[in-house]
Amino acid sequence: MAKLVSKTYGDALFELAVESGQVDEMLEEARSIQQILQKDNELSKLMNHPKIVKEEKIEILEQIFKSRVRDEITGIMRMLVSKGHYGEMESVFTYFIDQVKEYKNIGTAYVTAPMPLTDSQKEQIKHKLQETTRYVEFEMHYDVDESLIGGMVIRIGDRVVDSSVKNKLQSLTRELSKIQLKVGECAP
Incomplete structure (x- = not known):
């Protein structure tokens, strides 16, 4: 299941990056987000807390990332949270980064x-x-x-x-x- 989620969303993000001509910029933003997700245990605890509803989690993500990364990336993040796949977010960005690296040889x-x-x-x-x-x-x-x-x-x-x-x-x-x-x- 996790592989399917990372591939589906990672491919979508990759296609957006190529179509918009923003591969390099989105690659750097994805790497930054990945580092944050790996290092920030408080964000992870907050996003995985069962008593916080999805709408609040989406609002938290938007407050953190909205003005710092492209709308396409925050859109993917919003979608992952709304579908209950926050736990796969890091693997989605890993998959995306790997796709870009292959694309750029x-x-x-x-x-x-x-x-x-x-x-x-x-x-x-x-x-x-x-x-x-x-x-x-x-x-x-x-x-x-x-x-x-x-x-x-x-x-x-x-x-x-x-x-x-x-x-x-x-x-x-x-x-x-x-x-x-x-x-x-x-x-x-």
Whole structure:
């Protein structure tokens, strides 16, 4: 159900952004709203409170966002609340942001290495990803996992390239465990 809600409303918002030629502006506003929704526990408590009626919740949202974001975005927010889907609002904006990034050929890469990477190494990785994928730009996220020993793991969407020493050792271990030596054949 949540996936359907985020897709339905996220697609509607994306179509509005493209048709109105306001993709970049609406992307920035959606990111700002998403941050507010993630960080503001008081707003979440208020919007999920069972004794506050939908009309009051809509009024609260309009007071907060009306003069700060486009009418199309407040309209989607109003609609989500009136249909009882406030809990899905963050996922709607996440879906919308992902749609815009795909539209603009912006990839998101998660790189995990066994030690912190230098700025030069980060730039080389980003450049190589741009050469080998259809994306023209990347949002890069870096993490350190010392258990990788060497190499790195790169994830873009549902694709994973694992060139870590840890993965190679695990593969070798699996291959060696498949080998069964027959005692009679090994004797001279």
